[in-house]
Amino acid sequence: MGAIQLFENYYESSLSAPDSILIDTFDINEIRQDFIISRDKDGKILSLYKDNVWNLKTYVSNPSQHGIIDFENRIESSNISDVKKLMFLLIVFGSGRNGSQYSVETLGHYFNDVMVPLSKFALENKTTITKIIENNILLNSYINNKCSNLGKVQCLSSTLVFLDNLSNRSTQINFQRNKDIFKLLKSKINDFSAEHHQTSIIPSRILAESIRQRWIQIEEIETNLTNLIKFLDMYIESERFASGETMINKYKWDCNKTLQWKEAINFYQLNNLFKKYSLKNRINFKGFITKIQGTCKHLLHAYTGMRNGEMLNTQSNCLESVPTNSGICRIISTTSKFTGTNQNAKWVTSKEVERIIFILRSINQVIAKHYNLNLNDLPLFLSGNIFVEKGKIRDNENIRAKRKFDKRDELPLDYSSLRLTIEDKQEIEEIDFNKNIRDLEIGLPWEFKTHQYRRSLAIYSIQSGLVSLGALQIQMKHLFREMTLYYGNGASYARKLFDIPKEHIANDLDALKPELDTLAYIKNVIFSDEKLFGAHGSFVENNTKQNNHKFKTYFLENRDKTLKQFKNGEIAYKETALGGCIATEACDSRLTRSITACFDCHGGILKKSKVDNVIQKQKEFISFLDPSSIEYRTEVEDLNRLEELKSKLIKE
Secondary structure (H helix, E strand, C coil): CCCCCCCCCCCHHHHHHCEEECCCCHHHHHHCCCCCCCCCCCEEEECCCCCCCEEEEHHCCCCCCEEEEEEHHHHHHHHHHHHHHHHHHHHHHEECCCCCCCHHHHHHHHHHHHHHHEEEHHHHHCCCHCCCCCCCCHCCCCCCCCCHHHHHHHHHHHHHHHHHHHHHHHHCCCCCCCHHHHHHHHHHHHHHHHHHHHHCCCHHHHHHHHHHHHHHHHHHHHHHHHHHHHHHHHHHHHHCEEHHHHHHHHCCCCCCHEEEEEEEHHHHCCHHHHHHHHCCCCHHHHHHHHHHHHHHHHHHHHHCCCCHHHHHHCCCCCEEEECCCCCCEEEEEEEEEEHHCCCEEEEEEEECHHHHHHHHHHHHHHHHCCCCHHHHHHHEEECCCHHHCCCCCCCCCCCECCCCCHHCCCCCCCCHECCCCCCHHHHHHHHHHHHHHHHHCCCCCCCCCCHHHHHHHHHHHCCCCCCCCCHHHHHCCCCCHHHHHHCCCCHHHHHHCCCCCCCCCHHHHHHHHHHHHHHHHHHHHHHHCCEECCCCHHHHHHHHCCCCHHHHHHHCCCCCCCHHHHHHHCCEEECCCCEEEECCCHHHHHHCCCCHHHCCCCCCCEEHHHHHHHHHHHHHHCCCCCCCHHHHHHHHHHHHHHHHHHHHHHCC
16 A cells, blocks of 8 residues: 655654555545644654644744644634645645645645635635535635635635545545636636736835826816816817817808807916917817826826726715824725626725816816716716717717826826936835836836836835835825725725725735735845844844855745745734834734833844834833832833843843
8 A cells, every 4th residue: 555654855854754644545534633743853743633733843944934834723613624634635645846745835825825715705604615615606706706816816726726636535525627617717817917927116206206296287287177177168068169270261160250279268268278288279178188187097096006997987976085083084986887787895095186086077077067967977087089079978888988098198297207217126126026126127217007006005005114205105194004004904994994895905905915024024134234133133143144145045035935934924024113023923012012022022033223212212201200100110110121131132
């Protein structure tokens, strides 16, 4: 009988080997509860099959990996049995491209990207993971609603292929390969791959400058809006209005009954505005209205992160107030009345967008009047043809704009200040994981794409508390904070308030967090300019001293591997007042304001400059307290403890 030795290539001594499996008679339902999953280097048992936490640390290939599969805290109790079976099947039969057994890292991907979300979905639908896999309707629903990023779709696809390659006898799962399911998975993978590889964030300087220029243009439109709308009203009312000599001569119109172009712009006091944008005839004016729409659309993308399709499906009555402590948080909501669906979606945005919406609604109000339509039933962005084809609306779709509003379809920008610099490129290389950044050419004007705003807004929102974003941060005011408040923590809070579709920016914030944490960890810890202290800080410092080049090079060359560990929850990183922390478990000390706990924490990263700053702030705080109060004595004790720990752990 053939036997498989688990983790055979991942331990140095035979003492560390777990139990082996006889594959000829393998039956997943007959696995012994005392089957040894893992041993330490000395042969001591770490985990049995029956345990709800499997410790695989002995078999990790990367020293920073945790190697823990936590069924108890990550999987709903009713699904633990199913998940254990599936994970065990992956351990026994899973193999990579070279035929080797799955690494602990790869197993972590399957656990975090397939098992955990499947467990949650099973609980929501009052069923089991096995039944979901066996039911194409449930599986289809899970793929469409829960597979929100490339990693999840790829891992699920690999899992189903894996089960398809095994016999039902071995797995005891009645999975039937379905071409529609795999077609759907392939489509999802292609969509996510395209977006992942093509989308780069806009450098903060360029984004800030483009927003500044566009707001100046909006202010110009606002100043002239009353007369501009009156001009548009007459423009639609009569094809003779603001006509040129060519048209008058062609159709032999009575000049006395026709307000010609120059007369019209004089009457409505639009000379300066039209001269600036080189408007010389009716055709120019139609294009000008389209360009105003385009500028408005770019700003709305920048302040909401909405996709192009989402923006074009937005209705004119799209603003909704939401009470917040700051008083500035607004919501842009969309309805799909013209697309034949009833789905709604909402986005957090800034109060500033009210000005943009007002301009677009003012344009739409003229259209509503001439076509006898309800303003609130109109899309926010109307087709340019509607401005000149009065009475020719064939159907609802004839109303809605379909264009993406590229460079030609917005008010012109001064691109001399929107060229990519070395500093711009360095900035986005430090805060964005996208490999396409290296292909960007220095000196070329930035080409704005609507999907760039989404990723940019998500990344800058997450990073806003850690890096200086200069003018961009000022422009966005409290928006970054509001977005992380409403969309943070896996968008759980947001989902209680709003309808969050699978492609909403809230999910982007959730998916991007591991990427940005990875970059922050590599930059602020592995390549720290300061000496590090604390448990993890000392670990990094010692490795750096022993083999500076090899240790640091590993993280540069294996950045994707480190990212996978962050995504799998094997590593975490967050900035702290004293430096940083890599602990993955919840921290009770932060709730009790026990800042000194960082000194003893296994995940603690301490920097002298930050410790000194905290001590100074603590002294300043104490100076305002009543020396006879309990609070004073408590804070002095904390200060003394800080200074004591600093003297022990941090040497000058």
